[in-house]
Amino acid sequence: xxxxxxxxxxxxxxxxxxxxxxxxxxxxxxxxxxxxxxxxxxxxxxxxxxxxxxxxxxxxxxxxxxxxxxxxxxxxxxxxxxxxxxxxxxxxxxxxxxxxxxxxxxxxxxxxxxxxxxxxxxxxxxxxxxxxxxxxxxxxxxxxxxxxxxxxxxxxxxxxxxxxxxxxxxxxxxxxxxxxxxxxxxxxxxxxxxxxxxxxxxxxxxxxxxxxxxxxxxxxxxxxxxxxxxxxxxxxxxxxxxxxxxxxxxxxxxxxxxxxxxxxxxxxxxxxxxxxxxxxxxxxxxxxxxxxxxxxxxxxxxxxxxxxxxxxxxxxxxxx
Amino acid sequence: xxxxxxxxxxxxxxxxxxxxxxxxxxxxxxxxxxxxxxxxxxxxxxxxxxxxxxxxxxxxxxxxxxxxxxxxxxxxxxxxxxxxxxxxxxxxxxxxxxxxxxxxxxxxxxxxxxxxxxxxxxxxxxxxxxxxxxxxxxxxxxxxxxxxxxxxxxxxxxxxxxxxxxxxxxxxxxxxxxxxxxxxxxxxxxxxxxxxxxxxxxxxxxxxxxxxxxxxxxxxxxxxxxxxxxxxxxxxxxxxxxxxxxxxxxxxxxxxxxxxxxxxxxxxxxxxxxxxxxxxxxxxxxxxxxxxxxxx
Numbered sequence: 001x002x003x004x005x006x007x008x009x010x011x012x013x014x015x016x017x018x019x020x021x022x023x024x025x026x027x028x029x030x031x032x033x034x035x036x037x038x039x040x041x042x043x044x045x046x047x048x049x050x051x052x053x054x055x056x057x058x059x060x061x062x063x064x065x066x067x068x069x070x071x072x073x074x075x076x077x078x079x080x081x082x083x084x085x086x087x088x089x090x091x092x093x094x095x096x097x098x099x100x101x102x103x104x105x106x107x108x109x110x111x112x113x114x115x116x117x118x119x120x121x122x123x124x125x126x127x128x129x130x131x132x133x134x135x136x137x138x139x140x141x142x143x144x145x146x147x148x149x150x151x152x153x154x155x156x157x158x159x160x161x162x163x164x165x166x167x168x169x170x171x172x173x174x175x176x177x178x179x180x181x182x183x184x185x186x187x188x189x190x191x192x193x194x195x196x197x198x199x200x201x202x203x204x205x206x207x208x209x210x211x212x213x214x215x216x217x218x219x220x221x222x223x224x225x226x227x228x229x230x231x232x233x234x235x236x237x238x239x240x241x242x243x244x245x246x247x248x249x250x251x252x253x254x255x256x257x258x259x260x261x262x263x264x265x266x267x268x269x270x271x272x273x274x275x276x277x278x279x280x281x282x283x284x285x286x287x288x289x290x291x292x293x294x295x296x297x298x299x300x301x302x303x304x305x306x307x308x309x310x311x312x313x314x315x316x317x318x319x320x
Numbered sequence: 321x322x323x324x325x326x327x328x329x330x331x332x333x334x335x336x337x338x339x340x341x342x343x344x345x346x347x348x349x350x351x352x353x354x355x356x357x358x359x360x361x362x363x364x365x366x367x368x369x370x371x372x373x374x375x376x377x378x379x380x381x382x383x384x385x386x387x388x389x390x391x392x393x394x395x396x397x398x399x400x401x402x403x404x405x406x407x408x409x410x411x412x413x414x415x416x417x418x419x420x421x422x423x424x425x426x427x428x429x430x431x432x433x434x435x436x437x438x439x440x441x442x443x444x445x446x447x448x449x450x451x452x453x454x455x456x457x458x459x460x461x462x463x464x465x466x467x468x469x470x471x472x473x474x475x476x477x478x479x480x481x482x483x484x485x486x487x488x489x490x491x492x493x494x495x496x497x498x499x500x501x502x503x504x505x506x507x508x509x510x511x512x513x514x515x516x517x518x519x520x521x522x523x524x525x526x527x528x529x530x531x532x533x534x535x536x537x538x539x540x541x542x543x544x545x546x547x548x549x550x551x552x553x554x555x556x557x558x559x560x561x562x563x564x565x566x567x568x569x570x571x572x573x574x575x576x577x578x579x580x581x582x583x584x585x586x587x588x589x590x591x592x593x594x595x596x597x598x599x600x601x602x603x604x605x606x607x608x609x610x611x612x613x614x615x616x
Binding site: 018019137249 | 453454456457458459460461462463464465468469472473475545549552553556557572575576579580583586589590593594597598600601602605
């Protein structure tokens with residue numbers, strides 16, 4: 001168990017290091033002179049030179065990279081060019097909004113996908129299975145952003161039930177917050193549900209054909225008990241892994257969804273920083289996104305080994 | 321005498337069924353999966369639409385100030401847009417852009433990813449480690465964020481969006497190929513060929529690659545609809561095809577401003593993306609069942 005964790009963590013550190021290099025090089029490759037952008041539109045040649053001097057933009061690239069990494073490790077990702085606020089602070093205000101959105105969509109996804117996947121597997125090759133599978137196929141094929149537009153068209157424009165856009169902080173009015181978050185969360189959630197349902201169905205089918213399930217049946221246990229107590233728990237292990245890998249897709253989805261529903265979250269921040277050529281912000285935001293993906297998947301791997309005692313070498317009893 | 325002359329003809333008469341029986345088997349397979357066949361047919365229909373756009377629809381750029389945001393009618397079955405352009409013509413011409421972006425980006429991902437995965441899986445060791453750590457890092461960037469970043473560096477255009485989507489999809493192919501190579505290279509027939517003195521290049525191209533092609537093909541049918549949607553998203557965000565070119569994504573971007581007065585502008589391009597992606601997925605499902613008989 002310990003060896004496994006150390007090895008897994010070491011790989012993550014290497015990955016994070018490569019990520020930081022990709023981000024740094026990538027941002028340096030964006031056309032335009034960062035010193036000119038930093039100095040503002042009114043700066044003359046001397047002003048630009050002063051900025052170049054101040055931020056060390058004339059130094060060799062490896063030196064700049066080391067300085068950036070050293071600062072980033074201490075939690076300093078620089079300041080936004082546009083707002084002059086620190087990148088960490090900006091991210092700190094935007095990220096909770098996206099986390100709320102992601103959490104809500106995760107609830108919706110799991111709430112749809114797991115029951116539907118289990119039902120499709122248990123009632124395999126029936127109408128239910130076909131319905132669930134077609135819904136999943138449709139969910140994978142429907143473009144996220146178009147579904148969002150259609151929801152706005154129906155629920156906001158036609159029926160006038162929900163506001164089309166905007167954001168209210170949850171601590172100001174939880175109900176208004178939910179009214180504005182429900183559509184984007186649904187859009188994100190269905191996309192995730194489509195993938196999860198397929199995975200749940202497949203792994204449930206595999207588990208249901210295992211020997212111990214047959215044993216459980218032959219002991220005379222009711223079908224309900226076998227499915228709920230014996231099968232679901234084991235079939236959800238691969239689903240957790242998929243959930244971790246889907247975090248990237250969820251982030252991509254948040255970029256588009258927040259754009260459509262004008263949610264001022266992390267996804268919108270990415271697009272804005274790219275469009276306004278706010279280099280420090282782009283650099284910081286992309287670094288944080290990629291790093292959190294690596295960390296989430298590290299956590300998933302660890303939780304996987306906790307869920308499945310066979311992976312733990314010399315593991316103790318399961319219940320704690 | 322007569323016996324010796326009839327025997328060869330009898331043999332000849334028996335030989336031909338080999339070809340029809342293969343066709344018949346394909347037909348039997350196809351009949352069992354009507355949805356997949358329908359999917360394949362619709363994909364084909366989109367291909368024909370993309371090629372035949374000039375003959376199917378009128379000029380997608382033709383503006384008409386007397387026809388601004390008119391609802392669907394006989395003359396304009398999909399209605400007109402904010403500049404009085406025929407939405408039907410724009411959807412038809414948009415097929416070209418979507419198909420181009422979807423297919424070429426995945427071809428690029430295969431062209432880059434398969435050789436890398438092949439080398440990593442075949443030689444193992446330090447080379448494998450280097451390629452895989454880079455792939456891990458590359459995969460950590462969400463697909464769309466990677467594509468947005470690349471387009472920012474290269475500038476927005478259809479070609480750059482296609483390249484960005486292709487590079488975003490590459491790690492999937494590196495990983496898939498490497499995994500397949502690892503299991504194939506251990507097979508007896510590959511070891512046997514090596515024992516007979518076959519070189520690395522011959523082993524890879526003649527023994528390993530042909531055995532993993534079907535899995536790659538199945539992956540391609542999964543990736544192409546994702547790439548088509550990705551192109552639409554990039555264009556929607558203003559990072560792909562630039563107006564006035566008729567791309568489904570840019571059309572939806574414009575449509576968003578006129579949801580209350582001209583909702584049809586948003587219906588058709590989205591429906592086109594949806595049906596193209598769905599039919600690719602349906603056809604891909606059938607292909608997977610055909611090539612990979614594992615029961616799912």
